[in-house]
Amino acid sequence: MRFRDEGRTVLVPAGRSILEAATAQGLALAHSCTVGGCGTCRLRLVSGQVAMDEPNCLSAEERALGLVLVCVGRPLGPVELARP
DSSP: OEETTTTEEOOOOTTOOHHHHHHHTTOOOOOSSSSSSSOTTEEEEEESOEEEOSSOSOOHHHHHTTEEETTTEEESSOOEEEOO
């Protein structure tokens, strides 16, 4: 997984969320609730696919804009993320 704004690449182990992997590797991402309820951790998916636990707080419009919640998101392959 690549974070465009920080220019960093992070490996996400199976079963871990993007947020868990990023913080474990020293990348500080905004977050609050860690269960998909507040939206603080929203990032824009530039490329790839992310599966998110349901339910979560993203609206259909936010999803259409490519936003994902990294606290409940897991990459399904290589992904690139950026700040919204």
